[in-house]
Amino acid sequence: MSKQQNSSANPALTDDGPIRRFLNATEIDTRMIGMIVALFAIWCAFDIASGILRGNFGGLLGGSFLTPRNLWTLLNQTASIAVMTTGMVLIIVMRQIDLSVGSMLSLVAVAGGVLQVYQLGPSLGVGHPAIWVLAIIAILALGTAIGAFNGYLTAYAQIPSFIVTLGGLIAYSGVAFLLAKGETVAPMDKTFKVLGGTIPASWIGPFWTWTLSFAACALIVFAIVNGRRQRVRFKFPLRPVWAEVTLAALGSIAVLGAAAVVNSYAWPPKLAENYAKENNITIPPGVEDKAGDAICMAGDAVVRCLEGLTLGTGYAAPVLIAFAIGAIMSFIATRTRFGRYVYAVGGNPEAANLAGINTRWLTVKVFALMGFLVGVSAIISSARLDAATNALGALNELYVIAAAVIGGTSLAGGVGTIYGAILGALLMQSIQSGMGLLNLPAAFQNIVVGTVLVIAVWLDQIYRRNVK
Amino acid sequence: MSNIPLIEMRDISIAFGGIKAVDHASVDLYPGEVVGLLGHNGAGKSTLIKVLSGAYKRDAGQIFIDGKEVAINNPRDAKALGIETIYQTLALADNVDAAANLYLGRELRTPFGTLDDVAMEAATRKVMHRLNPNFRRFKEPVIKLSGGQRQSVAIARAIHFNARILIMDEPTAALGPQETAQVGELIKQLKSEGIGIFLISHDLHDVFDLADRLTVMKNGKVVGSARTSDVDHDGVLGMIIAGKCPPGAIPGPGALQSAA
Ligand SMILES: Nc1ncnc2c1ncn2[C@@H]1O[C@H](COP(=O)(O)OP(=O)(O)OP(=O)(O)O)[C@@H](O)[C@H]1O
Ligand SMILES: [Mg+2]
Numbered sequence: 001m002s003k004q005q006n007s008s009a010n011p012a013l014t015d016d017g018p019i020r021r022f023l024n025a026t027e028i029d030t031r032m033i034g035m036i037v038a039l040f041a042i043w044c045a046f047d048i049a050s051g052i053l054r055g056n057f058g059g060l061l062g063g064s065f066l067t068p069r070n071l072w073t074l075l076n077q078t079a080s081i082a083v084m085t086t087g088m089v090l091i092i093v094m095r096q097i098d099l100s101v102g103s104m105l106s107l108v109a110v111a112g113g114v115l116q117v118y119q120l121g122p123s124l125g126v127g128h129p130a131i132w133v134l135a136i137i138a139i140l141a142l143g144t145a146i147g148a149f150n151g152y153l154t155a156y157a158q159i160p161s162f163i164v165t166l167g168g169l170i171a172y173s174g175v176a177f178l179l180a181k182g183e184t185v186a187p188m189d190k191t192f193k194v195l196g197g198t199i200p201a202s203w204i205g206p207f208w209t210w211t212l213s214f215a216a217c218a219l220i221v222f223a224i225v226n227g228r229r230q231r232v233r234f235k236f237p238l239r240p241v242w243a244e245v246t247l248a249a250l251g252s253i254a255v256l257g258a259a260a261v262v263n264s265y266a267w268p269p270k271l272a273e274n275y276a277k278e279n280n281i282t283i284p285p286g287v288e289d290k291a292g293d294a295i296c297m298a299g300d301a302v303v304r305c306l307e308g309l310t311l312g313t314g315y316a317a318p319v320l321i322a323f324a325i326g327a328i329m330s331f332i333a334t335r336t337r338f339g340r341y342v343y344a345v346g347g348n349p350e351a352a353n354l355a356g357i358n359t360r361w362l363t364v365k366v367f368a369l370m371g372f373l374v375g376v377s378a379i380i381s382s383a384r385l386d387a388a389t390n391a392l393g394a395l396n397e398l399y400v401i402a403a404a405v406i407g408g409t410s411l412a413g414g415v416g417t418i419y420g421a422i423l424g425a426l427l428m429q430s431i432q433s434g435m436g437l438l439n440l441p442a443a444f445q446n447i448v449v450g451t452v453l454v455i456a457v458w459l460d461q462i463y464r465r466n467v468k
Numbered sequence: 469m470s471n472i473p474l475i476e477m478r479d480i481s482i483a484f485g486g487i488k489a490v491d492h493a494s495v496d497l498y499p500g501e502v503v504g505l506l507g508h509n510g511a512g513k514s515t516l517i518k519v520l521s522g523a524y525k526r527d528a529g530q531i532f533i534d535g536k537e538v539a540i541n542n543p544r545d546a547k548a549l550g551i552e553t554i555y556q557t558l559a560l561a562d563n564v565d566a567a568a569n570l571y572l573g574r575e576l577r578t579p580f581g582t583l584d585d586v587a588m589e590a591a592t593r594k595v596m597h598r599l600n601p602n603f604r605r606f607k608e609p610v611i612k613l614s615g616g617q618r619q620s621v622a623i624a625r626a627i628h629f630n631a632r633i634l635i636m637d638e639p640t641a642a643l644g645p646q647e648t649a650q651v652g653e654l655i656k657q658l659k660s661e662g663i664g665i666f667l668i669s670h671d672l673h674d675v676f677d678l679a680d681r682l683t684v685m686k687n688g689k690v691v692g693s694a695r696t697s698d699v700d701h702d703g704v705l706g707m708i709i710a711g712k713c714p715p716g717a718i719p720g721p722g723a724l725q726s727a728a
Contacts, residue, residue: 354523
């Protein structure tokens, strides 16, 4: 557990109920449990509601939300915001804000698009393998540079970051518009598109999904064992063994459960048919059923059916990128000196300064990191859309900040977790997709998302007051 | 005691806007010596020592360590010279735990370059035990600690890194009698190890008990300095309140001229 959370057992409360004893022993962040419960509640509600309004599409509760297809899509849609919100956590923890991430995303995506479509494509030949590499490098470098510029103005010119990035919000989208000449820049390089999650080449399939998931489980067990060994080495109080085992089991169940869900989402029939034909895979005969995800031969025609050939998609590239970024950012936040300094500055900037931390340079680095992550999200978004426009990142800053705040990041600074923010992003995207499934108009969706943000922060305040 | 002072601050001045917080102040400190800094609220004591600790940049004046002039432009410079400070405001990062505060800016790291939190916690338990044996709340962010516990953390941080020069700005203001006595013992022990200590305090008893010499400031200026054995409480009170130097003291630029 990280240092920033309050996770210690209160010695005064020894004769509590089993739930509290369990929470104390495992040192699980109770706020996170609250978020996960809320997330499942929302999912179930949408599944039931969509079942009532639109009929059963194979959802767990008779609707269309809790289906592999919808959950798979949900993960893909969350990836871009989730990546950026991990950086926003550090920015907000440091008592800063970055309002420019949406415009910055548009700008770097358009720049990457222009580079691929108008520069490298004609000069190297469309589809040249250097194109996607150069485009990615350029996008990440430009994002990092713009972020560092924001940070420089904040730290050294001492302009409040709210103003610096408000200016950026307005100005960067203007630059993006000029760069794109107001047009949609498309299509992206075909290898670049793999990072968007929309084409078969970006799905890793069941084998690799299981492999990575088991590796993740091994990592969870290793982390728990290693943590325990360290505490034994220094003779610190230990968590009870049953608590450690429970933690490892819960973590592994979550990881493997998610893998099972994404693996059970089958390739769309048309793509599966093409793939089978190209690779000489025989499609078994069967009876047509439009509700099925598999394909089979009914006479000479390839049709949908319940039993037959299915190709599991497994995780798509954007989700893997988001997982990787989440893990790396968590590591940075809790295990490195850089992360420790970010939290220390957020807790007391004056004290951090007196402790010899170069807070200005740290500010530049945090904003630069944010810019880098915006670059990652720009790659995901433009590859997903197969195009870059100057409106690609519109309103993203608000979703990114909202996700961080819903995830428990305090605007007062010093408090926030990466996993919380990612859960926040997932929660917000769930609400949006759910309302999309219910065919609610966009205006209504905005009202609900805004309301959820305010309620989430209100509940958080109550939680923090009572947890003490 | 040797003839070369461990620290000499000569003619230090610093102003905030129009306020001359410190005005041509000079103080010195020898190895193994405790010098008490006294003065009314707002006299400039904290500001003077913050110049030494690198928190403020002086407008004028020189600082010498072992007779050689040194450049102290930020807190890192001061720490590199072996100057550790317990600030009046404690300067703790409120949202992280005691170990993270103790090692802030000097974290222990594993061979992989990651934070070695366990080793830091182990060392912290050891130092804290020396200062405050009842302290148990190693996992709490320090904002949840009592004022005295926070002060113990700040003291622990200052003594943990083999300082040569220790600045203590009202280190016992929030401590209970037992903990105050413990800090007193600690000061005596550090002194015997040859560490020089600036002790800012409003408690004359403490100063007379612990300090070898004292310097009194008033309105940013040094009223005078004296060996604690050469003056008495009333004399020092006169220096603090009226700026009047008693016979045993060496007057500074801030001394009441008519008294001289
Ligand atoms: N950062 C600052 N900005 C402006 N003025 C300051 C600043 N720091 C100190 N001062 C002013 O400088 C003067 C000296 O303050 P200082 O904190 O050194 O007093 P002190 O002797 O430590 O008092 P106390 O006994 O109350 O701690 C005061 O008038 C104070 O208002
Ligand atoms: Mg003071």
